[in-house]
Amino acid sequence: MRLKPVPEPPADLDALREYQRAVPLVPGTADDCCARLRRRRDLPDRQTANDWLAFLRALDLAEDTSRGFVRADAEPTPERVREGLREEVLxxxxxxxxxxxxxxxxxxxxxxxxxxxxxxxxxxxxxxxxxxxxxxxxxxxxxxxxxxxxxxxxxxxxxxxxxxxxxxxxxxxxx
Structure with a gap:
């Protein structure tokens, strides 16, 4: 299944890395992760944070585990982003x-x-x-x-x- 959310692209991959770092290392609920993304990336609302969380999942930079959402142990390289855009984004x-x-x-x-x-x-x-x-x-x-x-x-x-x-x-x- 391809994911629909496509947030505003950042200026560079370093900025994308900052969005990824806003996802916790310890699994948390979607609400907890969205609140953390909003706080750390100064996002305007929960929906924008939820879109970022889904998009990071599409790029394999975040994971939805049985215990909740967690930051993936992967770097946001051009190749990884390209693959996610090709394979996972509607x-x-x-x-x-x-x-x-x-x-x-x-x-x-x-x-x-x-x-x-x-x-x-x-x-x-x-x-x-x-x-x-x-x-x-x-x-x-x-x-x-x-x-x-x-x-x-x-x-x-x-x-x-x-x-x-x-x-x-x-x-x-x-x-």
Missing amino acids: FGPEALAALREASTDDPLTAADLFAATRDRVPRHDRARDPDWEATWRGRAARLLGWLALVDLAAPVGDSTESPEDAPGYVAGDAL
């Missing part, structure tokens, strides 16, 4: 396939990625969020940002624009 493979087809003349945008995956957004997400399209367009932009963080995507155009308004991405050196 629409990761679709984004990578679309990046392979993109060109500098026709880069992949968040709107393009959303359009390509729109029909496969889980039904319950559509039903519970009246603005689900905007939510999933934002998720597409964040996913492209994560892919760029680990050189699976490369931005085309002015990188000072917000991710949702950025002109687009092409395949990165690691793809």
Whole structure:
């Protein structure tokens, strides 16, 4: 099962390491782990912390054990993040396939990625969020940002624009 949460990508892998360090070494409940993530990473709410916890699990940087959530004994290397994005994140493979087809003349945008995956957004997400399209367009932009963080995507155009308004991405050196 691929996980849906895709938090805002950090500036670099050192910042990702700080999120991982916010997960306890001693197993704890989801509530305890989310409270710790909120406190240590100054996250705005429990849902954001829960999204980070799920995303760290997708990258194999946190584990859900029989006794609770715990920090994994693994480093957030580019290879590990790439593997997690490829194998564990919903629409990761679709984004990578679309990046392979993109060109500098026709880069992949968040709107393009959303359009390509729109029909496969889980039904319950559509039903519970009246603005689900905007939510999933934002998720597409964040996913492209994560892919760029680990050189699976490369931005085309002015990188000072917000991710949702950025002109687009092409395949990165690691793809």
